[in-house]
Amino acid sequence: MHSPYLLKNIDLVGQRIKNALDKNELVTISGDPDMDGVTSLVILYKYLSNFTDRLHYVCNERSKGHMIGSLIQSIPDETKLFIALDSSSNDTESMKYLTEKGIDCLIIDHHTITNANSFAIIVNPQQDDCGYPNKNACGGLLTFKLCQVLDDLMETSYSYELSDLPGFSLMADMMLMMEMENRYYAKLSLKGLRHEGLKQLFKGMKKDLNNLTATDFLYGVSPAITAATRVDNIKLAIDFLMCDKETPELKEYIKELIKLNEYRKVVQAEALERHKDNISDDDKVAIIYDPSIGKGMNGLVGQELSKKFNRPAIVLGDGDDKNTYAGSFRGLEDFSMLDLLEKCRAIEHTGGHPGAGGLSIKKENLQELKDELNNRLSSFVPDDTLYYDLEFSVNEIDERFINYITEFYRYSGNGFKPGMFLIKDLFISDRKPLGKSNNTVKIDCGKLQLMKFKVDIEYYNKVPVFTDIEAIGSLNMNIWTEYKPKFKVTKTCQLFIEDYREVIKQ
Known part of the structure; x- marks a missing residue:
């Protein structure tokens, strides 16, 4: 484990939160609409609940995207401190707007920083002058590190009660498992699981609680929780993860998550069947347009296409206006698909991780994007070889x-x-x-x-x-x-x- 104090601005963020607690200010938290973001929100909300009930949270549904602009109107006017988790490092306009309303803004994030943002105090290991060694940390791990700093400031030890959650964030967000700190927290999650809701969900999926593996989580529990966010029911995911103790509602939450996970599987299978004959062997990237899939499912279908055709994949639906496509991409381990898309002239916007993220493009530029990707990947040959150890x-x-x-x-x-x-x-x-x-x-x-x-x-x-x-x-x-x-x-x-x-x- 690395010291949280190696994170740039962590002491400033911790002190600002302590001041808010001391003054009984209303604190509003937001989390990105995925497993990492929801877990980050639950970690901080649970932690701060030990000190105050002046807490509020807001979250985008996945179809609204990852920026917080659409959330601004749902932030209570009496809010004095706004904390964005697992997002918003580059969301300058939203932070400026909130600051001008008299709301202090804090950001805990791990995504690539593309522009300066002077309207918030940012904790993000991707900052050029941040000395934190683990550049493969995720939002949930960084939020937990913040709780450790708050424990020092408040002379408490409440963060320990949440130590089984960061590892699940790391695994769900596909952070590097060759990073020793990440492996340590993954072990705390799988070997030291205390969260009652997660225990019951693992059991509901016929997993042995005494012998849990990352595969049990990545191909069972994680997709089930994320399935709720993919159908714009992020409240279900949050309510479930809030259940770290037995509650009357827990069984119903688990039943609904498993049901949504089965629906997710059907959507993926049907989309793959519809489009498997539409991919040209000449295209270096498998690109489809299908607005019926839904924004929340685009990435999963892209993942299936990428696996089946052994090449990167882009799944597009309708964008925010009638002239735009928007969707998700999935890449390969050999290179960063995010870096490649950022170089393409036809792309309007892209973001996320090297192997998975979102993009938007003008409809009139779709063929130009296909041509450009084929040119840039001219030497790439899809490899269907199976490798074994x-x-x-x-x-x-x-x-x-x-x-x-x-x-x-x-x-x-x-x-x-x-x-x-x-x-x-x-x-x-x-x-x-x-x-x-x-x-x-x-x-x-x-x-x-x-x-x-x-x-x-x-x-x-x-x-x-x-x-x-x-x-x-x-x-x-x-x-x-x-x-x-x-x-x-x-x-x-x-x-x-x-x-x-x-x-x-x-």
Whole structure:
């Protein structure tokens, strides 16, 4: 862990908040409409609630974007201190407006700074003269660091009660997991989870609370919470994360989040099916226009397109006026898609992270953008090669081995992906479609069960039975507990496969 006092302006921000608490001023907080922003808001709101009830929060719905301009009118007039979390480093106009109304502004953010903003005190490790070593911190981690400073000022230790939340922010926002501080906080989240709402959501998704991994969070709980923000129901996400203790409403929140997550999966699958034949092999970036997807879902569909076609993707819908498209982009690890788009003349606006963010463009300039991207990426060749770390015979795989692998890759994410393995000597004895939409295939191979997700009936029909194969995927233990008619624990060794190939034995 790095000292929070290495963050530029952290002492000024802490002192201003302490003054607000001492004077009983109304403090209004805003958070970005994603998992990191919502978690940041909940961390600070929960922390400050130990000292005052003069608190208010405002949040954009995701369809309104990430700037706070549309929130200004919802900030109470009696507010004396406004704190923007996980956003607004470059939102000069909004901060100027609030300052002129007599409201002091603080910003806790981690996004790239593109312009000066003299109307707020900013804590952001991306500032040129900020000495904080972890440039891959997220909004939730920085907000927690602020709470540690406030503990020093107030002579308390309330921040400890919130220490299991920053790691989830880091993982959800795809911050670098080769950063040791990030790995430490990820461990605090997964090994030291105290938040009751998150515990119940993990359990509702059949995850073992004693053996949680980053994958359990990134492919289960995180998308479920974010699904609420993607359908413009950010209040549900906030209300849920406020439930760090058991409440009467918690079960209903969890039920609704799981329902929205299933809806999210359907939207992604249907959009991919609609557009999979519309991507030209000649285009270096997969670009589609589909306003029916919705602003909140554009990025997820872009992620699916990028994975399927092994190239960056842009998903556009209608912009703020009739002459503009707006949407989301997803890139590859090889280069920064954000930097590339910033260089394109056809782009009106872009922002976010190197591999994921938003953009807007004049409709008349869409073809110019396609041409420009093709030119700038002329040497780029989409690569559908599957890479793996190690290879094993299926005879080497057992529960003990998988548990060892799981522990090594427990804190995976950006820069430290879950292990991929080539498993040999497999023999398919049976296959079975699973799920409400039959979009999962279970392939029985003796002691190892192969699982393939997000597939169609055509994929299922092509799986050969009574055939020798080898497959690439990630290893997992499926532990299933039955309570009726009698208590029984079933453990199955699984391989979540990327692909397989038939083996012709000599």
